[in-house]
Amino acid sequence: MSDSEVHLTRVAAARWRLALLLTAAMTVIYVGFILLIAFNKPLLGTVLMPGLSLGILLGMLIIIIAWVLIMVYVRWTNTHYDHRVADARRTRQEGR
Amino acid sequence: MQSGQTNFVAMAGFAIFIGLSLVITWFAARKTRSTESFYAAGRSITALQNGLALAGDYMSAASFLGIAGLVALSGFDGLIYSIGFLVGWPVVVCLIAEPLRNLGKFTFSDVVAFRLRQTPVRVAAAAGSLAVVAFYLIAQMVGAGNLIRLLFGLQYETAVVIVGLVMLAYVLFGGMIATTWVQIVKAVLLLTGAAMLAFMVLMKFSFNPLALFEEAARQYGNGVLAPGGFVAGKVEGVSLGLALMFGTAGLPHILMRFYTVPDARTARVSVAYATAAIGIFYLFTFILGFGAMVLVGQPAIRAIDAGGNMAAPLLAEAVGGQAFLGFISAVAFATILAVVAGLTLAGAAALSHDIYVHVFRGGRASEKEELKVARGATIALALLAIFLGIAFKGQNVAYMVGLAFAIAASANFPALVMSMFWRGFTTRGAQASILFGTVSTLLLIYLSPTIQIDMLKHPAAIFPYKNPGLFTIPMSFIVGIFVSLLTPEPAAQEGFTRLEHQIHVGEEEAV
Numbered sequence: 260m261s262d263s264e265v266h267l268t269r270v271a272a273a274r275w276r277l278a279l280l281l282t283a284a285m286t287v288i289y290v291g292f293i294l295l296i297a298f299n300k301p302l303l304g305t306v307l308m309p310g311l312s313l314g315i316l317l318g319m320l321i322i323i324i325a326w327v328l329i330m331v332y333v334r335w336t337n338t339h340y341d342h343r344v345a346d347a348r349r350t351r352q353e354g355r
Numbered sequence: 356m357q358s359g360q361t362n363f364v365a366m367a368g369f370a371i372f373i374g375l376s377l378v379i380t381w382f383a384a385r386k387t388r389s390t391e392s393f394y395a396a397g398r399s400i401t402a403l404q405n406g407l408a409l410a411g412d413y414m415s416a417a418s419f420l421g422i423a424g425l426v427a428l429s430g431f432d433g434l435i436y437s438i439g440f441l442v443g444w445p446v447v448v449c450l451i452a453e454p455l456r457n458l459g460k461f462t463f464s465d466v467v468a469f470r471l472r473q474t475p476v477r478v479a480a481a482a483g484s485l486a487v488v489a490f491y492l493i494a495q496m497v498g499a500g501n502l503i504r505l506l507f508g509l510q511y512e513t514a515v516v517i518v519g520l521v522m523l524a525y526v527l528f529g530g531m532i533a534t535t536w537v538q539i540v541k542a543v544l545l546l547t548g549a550a551m552l553a554f555m556v557l558m559k560f561s562f563n564p565l566a567l568f569e570e571a572a573r574q575y576g577n578g579v580l581a582p583g584g585f586v587a588g589k590v591e592g593v594s595l596g597l598a599l600m601f602g603t604a605g606l607p608h609i610l611m612r613f614y615t616v617p618d619a620r621t622a623r624v625s626v627a628y629a630t631a632a633i634g635i636f637y638l639f640t641f642i643l644g645f646g647a648m649v650l651v652g653q654p655a656i657r658a659i660d661a662g663g664n665m666a667a668p669l670l671a672e673a674v675g676g677q678a679f680l681g682f683i684s685a686v687a688f689a690t691i692l693a694v695v696a697g698l699t700l701a702g703a704a705a706l707s708h709d710i711y712v713h714v715f716r717g718g719r720a721s722e723k724e725e726l727k728v729a730r731g732a733t734i735a736l737a738l739l740a741i742f743l744g745i746a747f748k749g750q751n752v753a754y755m756v757g758l759a760f761a762i763a764a765s766a767n768f769p770a771l772v773m774s775m776f777w778r779g780f781t782t783r784g785a786q787a788s789i790l791f792g793t794v795s796t797l798l799l800i801y802l803s804p805t806i807q808i809d810m811l812k813h814p815a816a817i818f819p820y821k822n823p824g825l826f827t828i829p830m831s832f833i834v835g836i837f838v839s840l841l842t843p844e845p846a847a848q849e850g851f852t853r854l855e856h857q858i859h860v861g862e863e864e865a866v
Contacts (some may be wrong), residue, residue: 274392278449285445296582297589304581310569313582318434326634333627337522
């Protein structure tokens, strides 16, 4: 395996790690929310202030979290991953 | 609003939108000369354009009319859908979008078949795609028929035929270029319409959403802010949630959009734009649903449509009068048309690119021949959509969409993931996983209380749950793994190294 291949494998592994971590985070948060609905309805019905229940607050937060997770992934891949893949490509072409 | 009364602003909006989409089609038709332009808009769509088009492809009538109605009638419970429809997008961007763009050409079967034997995998994957497309189409066509009948006083059947034919005209001649632009226009219209509606609702509550929720709780009790009976059991809730979350990553018409951009980076960035648009829209549905509950009132909403599907148009009439009702109705119509077009194109690609070219012609069909078959498939699917729309008159729209998501999550998603992550995945494994996912989902739904008790009026159902996802999604993975282990395939293992490389650098670089 050439240096560039090793380099590419490393970048690739880093991206999959982040991707799986973010996917797992979203799954845990969302399934957790569904389980709360299933197991403890009264808790989510707790009125925090007039008009705002815990359930509505968490629901809005999940929409925002989904967006933040995507931004984390896109920013990391745009700034780090793309450059490192491009580097690996360049080394490979020079090595030819 | 009186059912069946003609609203002239709605008629005008409707005519303007049809006219606009035909103009787009005329321009697009001149550029649609190759399969690459027909299926993938020449891969020239930018990230922002594709983001809006994804949003336009994804936010169906079920989202706009269905969720607003659910929230208006049951409060918090409707929000479970809004949230579920959004949480699938991080999965799409992290696991699916980039590999899909780098590995495939036109359909998600390209990815599954990348290193496996073409014929068996393509047949299975096309079947999975077509099953999803068919149920999703039924939902959209039934929704369109009802909506137009209510808004314009046309007959249900006439309405279904009109939607089918208009959609056919622009998919047939304008292909993906026209479909993309119609979806972009629709996404902008839908976001603008929802924003205006939310603005006018909040104006009455001094721009404080909590004041609106508080008023809803005062009129209908604190129960509307809490989970109710909608997610009845624990299994039911998790099962529905999983199907919504992983279904998004298996919807053929959504996956197909990633082929319209020039590279993986653009595909990734387009998801960020799409999620921003979709997320904002779902936050608006909180306001619209509760707004309709308070300002229109539940009895008035139920009087027009028992399922609550007319809550958003009724709200528009309550806050903005006839003209605004017309505008929102035209937006709802555009919404349906754009989604139906995306679905038809995805179905046509499965029939022509997967079945005809790769199965019947062994991958050796000329460009011209494939384009001809793709257009033939488009006509067939449009006629099928019209037929299904009429045959399934009166079915619950949200339920059909839920079914489509369940099949997508159980049939397409597991095979897609395993083909990209697991070296040992084989042709037989892929075939078994996709077919098991499709058939088991359909069978369990047939045996569920929804069909057995609600539709067939039997006293009991063999399968106790309405949502099969919790069982069918893991089982599809297990079947795929088990069959792959039984049928080792050295060629597929060797191909995996090439796949791993191409996932990251794209096609040009692969040797």
